[in-house]
């Protein structure tokens with residue numbers, strides 16, 4: 001059955017949007033866990049859910065498998081991420097056709113990261129070099145698919161400059177990217193600065209902040225390193241104080257992210273996208289449900 005488009009959900013929403021991001025597990029056991037987590041999250045009525053696309057190998061086909069599972073459970077819309085990594089234009093056309101045939105009407109159009117060991121991404125033979133080309137490919141083939149695109153409040157690691165990053169983001173939205181989901185950040189000033197710069201550059205589409213509640217100092221530092229997110233001293237200190245107490249560290253992370261969400265919503269963001277890492281603990285927190293009126 002044909003799914004709703006996220007652009008329409010955003011346009012008609014009467015309350016802030018809440019969305020969750022899943023990743024395709026490598027094993028059948030991981031799929032079972034994902035199913036249980038998804039089931040527990042259904043009552044929180046997310047406005048949409050998304051499923052990431054692996055850099056290569058078996059998890060790629062699992063993305064569609066997870067999308068099918070989530071659709072069969074009643075999630076609508078479900079968004080399939082897609083990257084340009086290791087694919088020719090013909091491969092990508094075939095994938096997009098397949099997703100469309102499955103009823104999917106939302107694709108997060110991404111370039112993908114360079115393979116391990118490479119500092120820069122290289123266009124695959126007969127493939128695409130940038131996400132903007134993927135947005136064009138999708139929109140030309142299936143104009144009824146809603147494309148989301150990625151934005152970087154703290155600037156993409158390969159960007160020539162903050163200005164060029166904004167220019168290319170604008171290109172993605174003008175090619176058909178209907179909304180931007182941001183890379184994770186722990187300091188809201190990064191989002192507010194980015195949002196203002198986007199508006200100054202004429203980017204008009206909704207910009208949904210992406211948040212990952214930290215659950216340990218190690219995870220925080222790893223993620224911040226990968227995504228180049230700046231780390232507020234107060235957050236580091238609170239996680240250091242939690243030490244080996246994992247429950248306390250989770251609580252610290254939850255309180256931090258709740259603080260971010262409250263401020264973001266108070267300043268009128270269209271919604272919040274949660275990188276939940278296939279775990280339900282944070283998404284089920286009563287404070288979160290209250291914030292989103294669920």
Ligand SMILES: Cc1cc2nc3c(=O)[nH]c(=O)nc-3n(C[C@H](O)[C@H](O)[C@H](O)COP(=O)(O)OP(=O)(O)OC[C@H]3O[C@@H](n4cnc5c(N)ncnc54)[C@H](O)[C@@H]3O)c2cc1C
Pocket residue numbers: 051052053054055081082083108109110111112113114129130131132149150151156157158159160164165166168169172181182183184210
């Ligand atoms: C919300 C979100 C979801 C993600 N999901 C996934 C996922 O599921 N799977 C995965 O593998 N990765 C995922 N990523 C990571 C993403 O693939 C990487 O950040 C990747 O390095 C860049 O992807 P992009 O789509 O932003 O690329 P692009 O928009 O192509 O930008 C990449 C770099 O090239 C520059 N650039 C852009 N266009 C041009 C152009 N026309 N000419 C010259 N330079 C240009 C940009 O400034 C930037 O530095 C996600 C990221 C985000 C924020």
